[in-house]
Amino acid sequence: MKLAIAGKGGVGKTTLAAWLGDYLIRQNKEVWLIDADTAISLGPALGLSLEEVPIPLVNNKKLIQERVGTGVYINLNPEVDDLPQKLAKDVRGMKLLVMGTIAGAGSGCGCAANAMLKALLAYMILRSSQWLIVDLEAGVEHLGRGTITSVDGLIVISEPSIRGLQTASNISRLARDLGLKKQVMVLNRASEDFVPPKDIALPPIVANIPYLKSLEQRQQTSPCVLDLPEREDIDEICIKVLDALKK
Ligand SMILES: Nc1ncnc2c1ncn2[C@@H]1O[C@H](COP(=O)(O)OP(=O)(O)OP(=O)(O)O)[C@@H](O)[C@H]1O
Ligand SMILES: [Mg+2]
Numbered sequence: 001m002k003l004a005i006a007g008k009g010g011v012g013k014t015t016l017a018a019w020l021g022d023y024l025i026r027q028n029k030e031v032w033l034i035d036a037d038t039a040i041s042l043g044p045a046l047g048l049s050l051e052e053v054p055i056p057l058v059n060n061k062k063l064i065q066e067r068v069g070t071g072v073y074i075n076l077n078p079e080v081d082d083l084p085q086k087l088a089k090d091v092r093g094m095k096l097l098v099m100g101t102i103a104g105a106g107s108g109c110g111c112a113a114n115a116m117l118k119a120l121l122a123y124m125i126l127r128s129s130q131w132l133i134v135d136l137e138a139g140v141e142h143l144g145r146g147t148i149t150s151v152d153g154l155i156v157i158s159e160p161s162i163r164g165l166q167t168a169s170n171i172s173r174l175a176r177d178l179g180l181k182k183q184v185m186v187l188n189r190a191s192e193d194f195v196p197p198k199d200i201a202l203p204p205i206v207a208n209i210p211y212l213k214s215l216e217q218r219q220q221t222s223p224c225v226l227d228l229p230e231r232e233d234i235d236e237i238c239i240k241v242l243d244a245l246k247k
Helices: 015-024 059-069 083-087 110-125 141-145 160-175 215-217 229-246
Strands: 002-006 031-036 089-091 094-098 131-136 153-159 182-188 205-207
Touching: 002 015, 015 094, 015 131, 015 153, 015 229, 031 110, 059 110, 083 094, 083 110, 089 131, 094 141, 110 131, 141 160, 141 229, 153 229, 182 229, 205 229
Parallel strands: 002 131, 002 153, 031 094, 031 131, 153 182, 182 205
Antiparallel strands: 089 094
């Protein structure tokens, strides 16, 4: 199954991506995680040091030039079949691909970098058969820009704030308009009795992540979000999300 996680900035996308990957790998699944954000945070969230995180594909000028070319004559269908294995970093049995954001593909070789990222993302989503979780950049803009809406399911996450929920709603509508109908909503750090305003259309809420003091304390010394004392509760959240997406 191929999934993408979207939402406003700072609402817990990367944390949930890391938790889902960690849960699935312990179920003996083959798991690929894609960091499609500029912040390069998924690797550290999984426990990698900054030195261990591979350079984002979007910054790999040599490879982009080799496969896509530069200037006017760029190859929009570059060969990418060998790249997942070549570029992936092994983390706790999972494979991490650090792509960087398509929007942030940069000046100068922007078109070539975009072509490269799109081709690899399309390959990963459409042609490979393992579990794939894409941690998207914050906001909605990237959804309109490519293959991401070919995933099997979209997890929209928000905190209990109007801006977060409105962004979630916008993401959901845009994704649905682009054909991505299988969507679930996860609330993060909302109290149990929180009910979103009725006039904000959202995908069905399938899980609520409580505020975790242990995570806040952990983040003061480490970016890793795994191996928390609440792992069983976190696994339950992952199960709820994945079960809802299977329906
Ligand atoms: N339920 C929670 N309890 C405590 N801390 C949390 C919780 N969820 C997320 N956090 C913390 O909030 C911060 C933001 O989370 P995260 O990086 O996952 O958000 P994001 O949506 O990926 O952000 P960005 O838009 O910058 O990529 C992190 O430090 C994370 O550990
Ligand atoms: Mg993030």
